[in-house]
Amino acid sequence: MSTIECRKLRKDYRRGEEVIQTLQDVDIDIHGGSFVALMGPSGSGKTTLLNLLAGIDRPTAGTITIGGRDIGTLGRNALAAWRSANVGYIFQLYNLVPVLTAYENVEMPLLLHAISAKERHQRVTEALELVGLADRYSHYPRQLSGGQEQRVAIARAIVTRPTLILADEPTGDLDRTSAMQVMDLVVRLNKERNQTIVMVTHDPSTAARAGRIVHLEKGKIIDAAEFEHAAQVAASGAHR
């Protein structure tokens, strides 16, 4: 189980001369085995925070410690190895490799692990069975529905048995039924496998399935009271 500690986390982007502060002094602790939903309006920094936790982006300032390790200090290759061992990432748009079959897409992260071909096959099979796609091994992404593609992407995210699963609006591009199936799966992973899950979502009903909801606005985490107040102000403004 990976406990996540972010301290004074800042992320700036440059657009010409302009500096855009996407995250500002974010402090957050996420306990190992918990399921956290990140919510907030567009541009609030949710995906940026998720990318920093995944080690696919680097903070401008501050530290990210996951499982006792400050990932900001890792070099590119060490960070890649860390991602391979610890992180499963689920994208909103699935991001499967189009020339690979469902089986091969799921197998791809395992190729970096020192395991036998037999064990690799076993793990891929298990992952695809878990997401209910045992009969779609040889299908290419273009031959799958959106929900099926997302389930393949989940299988790919869990096949290495990572301690941390990060999901960026995993149901954002799915119909209601498919979204329910995907969320059932995510909740199951958290409960049965005790995997830490951090999920970005815009949808309150999806967020409600998480154990904790963290709100972000303008690059800052706002606490529950602040959030209630902001929500009331927004609602009364809309009412008037």
Add this chain to the structure above:
Amino acid sequence: MNSFLRTIPFTWKNLVRRPLRTGLTVAGIAVATFLFSFVESMRDGVVKATEAGAAETRLVVYRKNRFCPFASQLPQSYERSILRIEGVKAAVPIKIVVNNCRASLDVVTFRGVPDEGYLQEHIAQAQLRSGSVSDWQSRGDAVLVGSALAERRRLRAGDRFDAAGVRSWVAGVFDSDDAQDRNVAYAHLGFLQETAQRGGTGGIVTQFNVEVDDPSKMEAVASAIDEAFAHDQFPTTTRPESAFVARAARDVIVLVRFASIVGWASLAAVFALIANAIALAVRDRIRDHAILQTLGWTGADIAWMVVMEAAMLGAAGGAIGAIGAHAAIEFAHLNFTMEGVSIEVTASNMATVAGVVLATLLGAVAGIVPALSAARREIVQGFRTA
């Protein structure tokens, strides 16, 4: 290194599962490599025909300032004078009749040689594919045909053969290591003199092939021969056989040198083609590379995949083109003949291997810049760009 090896199946799938892109790129590379290997084989033929070996002992005595077998006329009686010159081991009077004196791909060359000695010794070194020397000896109009000429004209022992105004009978087909032999038909000297003169006087030959007893004496013997006939009615020019071939084939040599530039330029086209295909592929796969890096593959792995894909494209196109050129040359039996001298385009293993290796290396080099750009791109930037 292990992760590099593990990228091979993915790279392979990227190639075979995008058949249109791969097919078009490989076809372009194959055409360019075909051209390169073909031209290199031509150049190889020229080099083989014109390079002087350290042990070269054969001189060719030709009529001075004459450049075509029709114009080179020397009295056969010169043979006795040549044989008296110190260092000369043997002198063979040869009458040459061709159906075309200019450079052409289908010239039939008849060489009239004495009935005894020369051919028996020559064919003994070569290999008879069919027929026999005794058949040749037994008929006045008989010819022994070199294998390349026989294949080009589809001649077999027992066939009648009509070319350059000479109607002959094929007594046999022989193979030889010497391109000059593979592309001629050996006839009886007297028969050819008679046919060529159309009933006129005999005793005129085109050239003498002179064997020198010591390679170091080539120059001295050549000078002595030319000196002996300098003030005669028929002055001579004597050269080592390779120099004689090089002079006769000078136009073809210039052409082949020019073609060689085209061949190398075609390799530049291979480079440009692969670089373009890979640059486009890398641009198309920015998202795929970002996904792979998110899964834990490193920038070096991505760069390796790109370079390997480029090298595989080069290798596949290079192999098809170079082997295709090899097969085309084997099948076509191409042969340039000018002034009765042959330069054979033979399928060169070296040119084939060079074609494959160079196309592969050029592919790998062409992939380096796109590979570096793919490797250096930040993951998040990759997702945004895509």
